[in-house]
Amino acid sequence: MLFNTPIFFVFFVVFLGIYGLILVQKRPRLYFILVASLVFYGAWNYRFIPLLVGSSVIDYYLALAIGAATTQARKKWLLTASVAMNLGILGLFKYADFALTSVADFLQVFGVEASLPTLSWVLPVGISFYTFQSLSYTIDVYRGDMQPRKGLVHFTTALAFFPQLVAGPILRAREILPQFHSLPVPTWEGARHGFLLVTSGLIKKTAADLLAIPAAVLFDADGPVSLLETWTGVLAFAGQIYGDFAGYTDMAIGLALIVGFKIPPNFRLPYFAISPVDFWRRWHISLSSWLRDYLYISMGGRNQRYRNVMITMLLGGLWHGAAWTFVVWGAFHGVIITATHYLSSLGPFAGFVDSKSRLLTVLKWAITFYLVLVGWVLFRATSINSALDIIANMHTFGGLPASGPVAMKIAIATLVTVALMHLQDWFVITRGEAFENKKWVFWPVLILLQGLCLMIGEPSSEFIYFQF
Amino acid sequence: MSSSTSSSDNMAGSRRIWLRIFLTIVVGMSIAIGAVGLFVSSMGAGSQSLLGRVLQAQDAIPQIAAEESDLVMVFGSSMVEAAFSPREFDRSIADAGGDVKSFNFGFGGLNPLFQDYVARRIAENLKASDRRLELVLIEFNPFQTTKTRRSRAVALEEAYIALLASPAELWQILLDDPERGLRMLEIRYLRDGISAEASTTFFWAEPFRAPRGALDSAIQEEEGVEEKLNEVLEQLGPKFEEEYPDYDGSDWYYPWQGGGTIKAERAEDTLALFDQYYALTQTDYQMTIDRLSRIETADIEELDFDPELLEAFVRVVENFKQVADHVEIIMLPKNTDWIKNSPAALARQAEAIQRMEDATGVPVRNFQQIDAITIDMFGDTTHLNRYYGAAAFTAFLANEYAALLQ
Numbered sequence: 001m002l003f004n005t006p007i008f009f010v011f012f013v014v015f016l017g018i019y020g021l022i023l024v025q026k027r028p029r030l031y032f033i034l035v036a037s038l039v040f041y042g043a044w045n046y047r048f049i050p051l052l053v054g055s056s057v058i059d060y061y062l063a064l065a066i067g068a069a070t071t072q073a074r075k076k077w078l079l080t081a082s083v084a085m086n087l088g089i090l091g092l093f094k095y096a097d098f099a100l101t102s103v104a105d106f107l108q109v110f111g112v113e114a115s116l117p118t119l120s121w122v123l124p125v126g127i128s129f130y131t132f133q134s135l136s137y138t139i140d141v142y143r144g145d146m147q148p149r150k151g152l153v154h155f156t157t158a159l160a161f162f163p164q165l166v167a168g169p170i171l172r173a174r175e176i177l178p179q180f181h182s183l184p185v186p187t188w189e190g191a192r193h194g195f196l197l198v199t200s201g202l203i204k205k206t207a208a209d210l211l212a213i214p215a216a217v218l219f220d221a222d223g224p225v226s227l228l229e230t231w232t233g234v235l236a237f238a239g240q241i242y243g244d245f246a247g248y249t250d251m252a253i254g255l256a257l258i259v260g261f262k263i264p265p266n267f268r269l270p271y272f273a274i275s276p277v278d279f280w281r282r283w284h285i286s287l288s289s290w291l292r293d294y295l296y297i298s299m300g301g302r303n304q305r306y307r308n309v310m311i312t313m314l315l316g317g318l319w320h321g322a323a324w325t326f327v328v329w330g331a332f333h334g335v336i337i338t339a340t341h342y343l344s345s346l347g348p349f350a351g352f353v354d355s356k357s358r359l360l361t362v363l364k365w366a367i368t369f370y371l372v373l374v375g376w377v378l379f380r381a382t383s384i385n386s387a388l389d390i391i392a393n394m395h396t397f398g399g400l401p402a403s404g405p406v407a408m409k410i411a412i413a414t415l416v417t418v419a420l421m422h423l424q425d426w427f428v429i430t431r432g433e434a435f436e437n438k439k440w441v442f443w444p445v446l447i448l449l450q451g452l453c454l455m456i457g458e459p460s461s462e463f464i465y466f467q468f
Numbered sequence: 469m470s471s472s473t474s475s476s477d478n479m480a481g482s483r484r485i486w487l488r489i490f491l492t493i494v495v496g497m498s499i500a501i502g503a504v505g506l507f508v509s510s511m512g513a514g515s516q517s518l519l520g521r522v523l524q525a526q527d528a529i530p531q532i533a534a535e536e537s538d539l540v541m542v543f544g545s546s547m548v549e550a551a552f553s554p555r556e557f558d559r560s561i562a563d564a565g566g567d568v569k570s571f572n573f574g575f576g577g578l579n580p581l582f583q584d585y586v587a588r589r590i591a592e593n594l595k596a597s598d599r600r601l602e603l604v605l606i607e608f609n610p611f612q613t614t615k616t617r618r619s620r621a622v623a624l625e626e627a628y629i630a631l632l633a634s635p636a637e638l639w640q641i642l643l644d645d646p647e648r649g650l651r652m653l654e655i656r657y658l659r660d661g662i663s664a665e666a667s668t669t670f671f672w673a674e675p676f677r678a679p680r681g682a683l684d685s686a687i688q689e690e691e692g693v694e695e696k697l698n699e700v701l702e703q704l705g706p707k708f709e710e711e712y713p714d715y716d717g718s719d720w721y722y723p724w725q726g727g728g729t730i731k732a733e734r735a736e737d738t739l740a741l742f743d744q745y746y747a748l749t750q751t752d753y754q755m756t757i758d759r760l761s762r763i764e765t766a767d768i769e770e771l772d773f774d775p776e777l778l779e780a781f782v783r784v785v786e787n788f789k790q791v792a793d794h795v796e797i798i799m800l801p802k803n804t805d806w807i808k809n810s811p812a813a814l815a816r817q818a819e820a821i822q823r824m825e826d827a828t829g830v831p832v833r834n835f836q837q838i839d840a841i842t843i844d845m846f847g848d849t850t851h852l853n854r855y856y857g858a859a860a861f862t863a864f865l866a867n868e869y870a871a872l873l874q
Contacts, residue, residue: 016493019486023479195492
């Protein structure tokens, strides 16, 4: 049930209709959000509802037990149980086959033919998001960053809340759980901003679907691709993944706001970043901050910084998918972040890194964007060899575009689309509130943009981040 | 007291806000959908522009069922649309002592998946009128059943099925897959067949589409051909209006029984213009880019068949078996000067034919290479031209089936 489909529209209208009827009754409203969220989740695959509910029930009671534990050892044991359960579920569903085939491949290097059985299980949608979200609760309680809160239904509803269930943002319990205890009612200002975000997200998602076409020309090509089409394809994928994921997140935040709940932003103009470190402060903020708080800092943070950054980014890469390309992508980002830290510790480079000069800022932006694009090749390519070929093609002139004279038009359209996506977000962030107050412009523009999105479609409209 | 009043005021306020939000969503989306519908129809897009010929032919079935003569239908792709002339066929059969009314049910752009729905509607309507076809000739078109051909139609698959399915079939799709079903109901009832994918194709995709034959940049058209072709076309338009003042613009025109114009109705100078037209559209350049386009969009030479399309074709035959006394599967003439299948492709084709014959119990009659058709009777690399090709092939069919229809 994608946010940009008629069935979700019907679902949301029915949800909102009933929600309004029970607006003044807190407990029924809470139960209703839970039931609606489970219906929403069940529309993907109802067989995984017990997994979602079961893991939330276990984490809820583990958090209570951690809070009540009198010894550090017992707390640690209970936390270990929570970590083992969540990562165990994730490992079993997402990484078991990858691990088994990797072991078999590794043994083959030494001439040992091992035919290990694989599970071939279907990956429950949103599992990477809700396991991390649930885990953050028990870790926060263990660390004393928050007290466990009574209310199993509140916790389960917060975890299953449909706008953020299948593709995040990865919310912290301390951000969302109190809202499910107080159950805010919708406000007009919040809803109006929600409409703006939903529309903004829909536009990005629509643009992402269109960018999938030039991206596929490169990444799904059977033969060699020209220099122009290679760069167009890489740029298109950068736009596609941003539009797809940031678009979905905007819609999630907007829908939650319409219902009355506040979810923090997950993206802040990532392609405006001027260093790899800056990029990760702007891209998938809820994941990068999760990894920072629960992995990087747990390993010692700045003590052994380079090692910790590398491990964090490697695991961050693996979080995105069970394939070596994701691991290499994570490693690549680990290397460029480490290099940034290292260079900024050297005298001459520190001046460059800290410089506020416009020219140097543009140069830093260009270098960062180039590195991010190279990273996306590793992320999207079907194999490491294919990624290396594409990266080599990015730097080699050869061959004429297969699509002939339209190749340049496609390249320009791709560039303009990616730029417009960011300009749109810049506008929403900096001018959104003022725009919302101009009601005679705001509503017609919103309806016009919604209409525009209704007129643009592309065959593959799955959200990329659902696979994670 | 004041706290209770304030609480009830808050509740009333919250309800008002909720109602405002709810109405904003419903009214806003209705306006957006309405605006899209208005824009799309004002640009001439809609179910008629997408599938006008098919829908008009379907609408004509009750009238066809009411015909007194024996009914003959030739069903298939645009190759049938170009190659079969019903009125000439009827005359030939009449000359041989039969009395039939034949209809051209050839539709461009429909692979067997969509043809299956059309065949179901035909069968339903004929059953409802308690009428049977004396003969139906169903074209098996190899390049319409390839994986490549299907992949090119994926974007419009839902729009086509939404328009061709019956309400009961749409309801079943809704029950089986609510997401898909609702999307298709929206396409059919709120968007007049123009899905988001279809409108992208109509309005946005054209500037980014590579020209046909762009892959082979070595090919160049002779100088002056395009200008001459435009001149001929400019003269042909008024000729048509003079010679067919009653034509109402339908894609499937009942007085012509779904076929096209015929040679006997055209003036000598019009036919001379057509001779020029055929010559100008069959230059090496035109034929080469047409061939390249067919290879790119339909895998016409290698023929990697899509098993689901072959199964759908079997269903097409089964639908017609319910309402026709004689069902034949035929393969239409092939332009062997331009389309050359590899031995592996021919082996795949033979296997596909065998599979269909086994599944339907109906032998496939292969008319791909017949003496009645010569290469100069083609209009391009696949279709016969109207005044030579269609006339000759129709005469050939009349000769083949005259004994059956007497």
